[in-house]
Amino acid sequence: MYILKNLTFIGFLSACFICCQGFVNSNPKKSYAASTMELMKLLEVEDELVNNLNGYVKTLKMKFNLMERSLIDMSIEHNEMKSEYESYLGNPLNSFRLIHRLHTSWRKWYQYAIRIDNNALVHIENARLMRKMLPTSSDLQQACRGIYDLMSFYDLKPEDLAAGNLAGYSQPETGLTAYDCLALGEFGVQNRKDDLAEAWYNLSLTRFEDIFDKYQVHKAWAILLAKNKQFTEAFHHFENKPEEIVASNEVIHFEGVLATKQNCTAVVQKPSRLHCRYNTSTTPFTRIAPLKMEELSLDPYMVVFHDVVYDTEIDGMLNSSNFGISESVSGLKSEVRTSKDSHIVDSKTLNERVTDMTGLSMEMSDPFSLINYGLGGHFILHHDFHEYTNTTRLKQGDRIATVLFYLGEVDSGGATIFPMLNITVTPKKGSAVFWYNLHNSGAVNSKTLHSACPVISGSKYVLTKWINELPQMFVTPCMKDSNLHLSQIE
Numbered sequence: 001m002y003i004l005k006n007l008t009f010i011g012f013l014s015a016c017f018i019c020c021q022g023f024v025n026s027n028p029k030k031s032y033a034a035s036t037m038e039l040m041k042l043l044e045v046e047d048e049l050v051n052n053l054n055g056y057v058k059t060l061k062m063k064f065n066l067m068e069r070s071l072i073d074m075s076i077e078h079n080e081m082k083s084e085y086e087s088y089l090g091n092p093l094n095s096f097r098l099i100h101r102l103h104t105s106w107r108k109w110y111q112y113a114i115r116i117d118n119n120a121l122v123h124i125e126n127a128r129l130m131r132k133m134l135p136t137s138s139d140l141q142q143a144c145r146g147i148y149d150l151m152s153f154y155d156l157k158p159e160d161l162a163a164g165n166l167a168g169y170s171q172p173e174t175g176l177t178a179y180d181c182l183a184l185g186e187f188g189v190q191n192r193k194d195d196l197a198e199a200w201y202n203l204s205l206t207r208f209e210d211i212f213d214k215y216q217v218h219k220a221w222a223i224l225l226a227k228n229k230q231f232t233e234a235f236h237h238f239e240n241k242p243e244e245i246v247a248s249n250e251v252i253h254f255e256g257v258l259a260t261k262q263n264c265t266a267v268v269q270k271p272s273r274l275h276c277r278y279n280t281s282t283t284p285f286t287r288i289a290p291l292k293m294e295e296l297s298l299d300p301y302m303v304v305f306h307d308v309v310y311d312t313e314i315d316g317m318l319n320s321s322n323f324g325i326s327e328s329v330s331g332l333k334s335e336v337r338t339s340k341d342s343h344i345v346d347s348k349t350l351n352e353r354v355t356d357m358t359g360l361s362m363e364m365s366d367p368f369s370l371i372n373y374g375l376g377g378h379f380i381l382h383h384d385f386h387e388y389t390n391t392t393r394l395k396q397g398d399r400i401a402t403v404l405f406y407l408g409e410v411d412s413g414g415a416t417i418f419p420m421l422n423i424t425v426t427p428k429k430g431s432a433v434f435w436y437n438l439h440n441s442g443a444v445n446s447k448t449l450h451s452a453c454p455v456i457s458g459s460k461y462v463l464t465k466w467i468n469e470l471p472q473m474f475v476t477p478c479m480k481d482s483n484l485h486l487s488q489i490e
């Protein structure tokens with residue numbers, strides 16, 4: 001297989017996702033929360049920062065050690081001199097050394113102390129340059145959104161997340177700090193999830209030790225309560241405030257905040273939480289040589305194929321794929337599809353395999369699209385078909401069918417759900433789900449409405465293929481159900 005790296009992503013994308021426009025094109029720095037690939041880069045950044053700081057500390061330590069050793073020597077000599085100064089100074093060599101020491105050595109020490117070592121400068125400069133690699137506030141926003149999406153999709157509680165407990169995957173060492181909880185509380189306030197914000201504030205309060213840190217949380221919490229006209233509760237947070245804070249100033253501030261908040265009318269579109277579940281029962285599959293196939297539905301026809309893409313193929317695709325060239329999702333649009341990174345893959349072998357699996361021609365089909373979902377990454381309910389006008393459709397054809405390969409192990413979450421069909425497809429590495437988007441009359445099948453649930457644990461890589469209806473006119477698919485495709489439009 002070979003990879004087409006330099007395709008412009010944007011044209012492809014606008015053709016693919018009906019509901020997503022406005023992805024940022026040629027964004028120089030990608031969002032770190034966008035994908036596990038990007039997060040891996042951040043690990044490297046941290047590696048480099050740690051090494052750099054380590055180098056800086058070593059440089060400082062060398063200077064420190066040298067000075068400390070000399071100080072010890074000097075102290076010894078100085079104390080000796082003090083205890084018997086008459087006999088000490090009676091020795092002309094000692095007198096000479098005292099004068100010389102104070103005249104020359106101390107100047108040298110002064111010079112040495114104020115000089116900044118070149119090595120140290122290099123480390124400081126490195127740290128300055130590395131700043132542009134650090135996550136921005138929009139990265140942090142996206143990461144917060146990912147956590148909030150996880151909570152909303154899977155009904156997870158802040159207490160559980162803060163304790164490192166992810167839907168049964170309990171890892172106390174991944175628990176959150178006071179500052180983490182505070183940041184998530186602030187995000188909750190900004191996004192009008194007040195109950196959650198309060199829960200996060202409460203968690204950060206229990207984690208902070210310092211009185212001033214605690215007061216900052218009390219203040220933020222009180223502002224939130226005042227916004228909701230819960231003034232009694234708000235003032236409760238100011239009962240034990242430090243002396244410096246004047247109550248009336250706070251009240252004035254509250255009123256200002258209140259007016260600002262009233263002015264905010266942005267409605268956050270809430271993704272469906274209809275059928276996202278942690279675990280689902282899998283039905284036994286029938287073995288139909290050479291493909292292991294599991295039938296999920298007849299209308300629309302939908303099957304899962306097992307072991308249709310091999311580990312070596314997956315490694316090759318993930319390795320040679322350059323997740324750095326594509327796009328990142330920003331702002332409002334991330335409400336539609338969040339935390340994902342995607343690029344185009346072309347593979348003759350895989351095209352042939354899809355033909356084997358589906359009996360459909362790959363002519364005019366969209367190229368494979370390799371998608372990596374990151375922190376809380378999901379995609380709201382949508383259809384894959386375009387619903388073109390009849391004229392456009394005759395020329396371009398609609399998407400008759402979709403094949404979705406799962407390329408990564410997802411420990412928890414990340415299912416593809418079809419709420420109108422009550423079907424949940426759990427990602428399993430090497431498997432693929434295939435379904436028809438159109439009825440055999442050519443009419444669109446609205447029951448194919450589907451969405452991708454957020455990943456709780458693991459990383460989700462999918463490879464999608466959208467198959468076009470036009471070339472299928474000359475293909476007779478061998479399907480046993482009469483409701484299935486004869487395909488084409490009149």
Ligand SMILES: *[C@@H]1O[C@H](CO)[C@@H](O)[C@H](O)[C@H]1NC(C)=O
Pocket residue numbers: 198199202206
């Ligand atoms: C804050 O958390 C404590 C438990 O740590 C709980 O008892 C209390 O009710 C919480 N307060 C609010 C206002 O949620």
Ligand SMILES: *[C@@H]1O[C@H](CO)[C@@H](O)[C@H](O)[C@H]1NC(C)=O
Pocket residue numbers: 168277278279280281
């Ligand atoms: C999910 O799995 C847990 C154990 O891992 C089990 O206790 C629970 O009943 C399962 N839930 C469903 C809906 O299958």
Ligand SMILES: *[C@@H]1O[C@H](CO)[C@@H](O)[C@H](O)[C@H]1NC(C)=O
Pocket residue numbers: 315316319320
């Ligand atoms: C990934 O690519 C690099 C070179 O680009 C190669 O050295 C390495 O073996 C590849 N790894 C896999 C798993 O294919």
Ligand SMILES: *[C@@H]1O[C@H](CO)[C@@H](O)[C@H](O)[C@H]1NC(C)=O
Pocket residue numbers: 389390490
């Ligand atoms: C498209 O064609 C079909 C069948 O010929 C017809 O039923 C439908 O009304 C047409 N739609 C439009 C928008 O013209």
Ligand SMILES: *[C@@H]1O[C@H](CO)[C@@H](O)[C@H](O)[C@H]1NC(C)=O
Pocket residue numbers: 422
């Ligand atoms: C959906 O499927 C599950 C198990 O597959 C079943 O228990 C449940 O009753 C179904 N719900 C509907 C509305 O069909």
Ligand SMILES: CC(=O)N[C@H]1CO[C@H](CO)[C@@H](O)[C@@H]1O
Pocket residue numbers: 259260262263
């Ligand atoms: C829609 C709304 O609430 N607008 C308010 C925005 O803030 C100004 C100044 O406080 C108010 O005068 C508006 O009524």
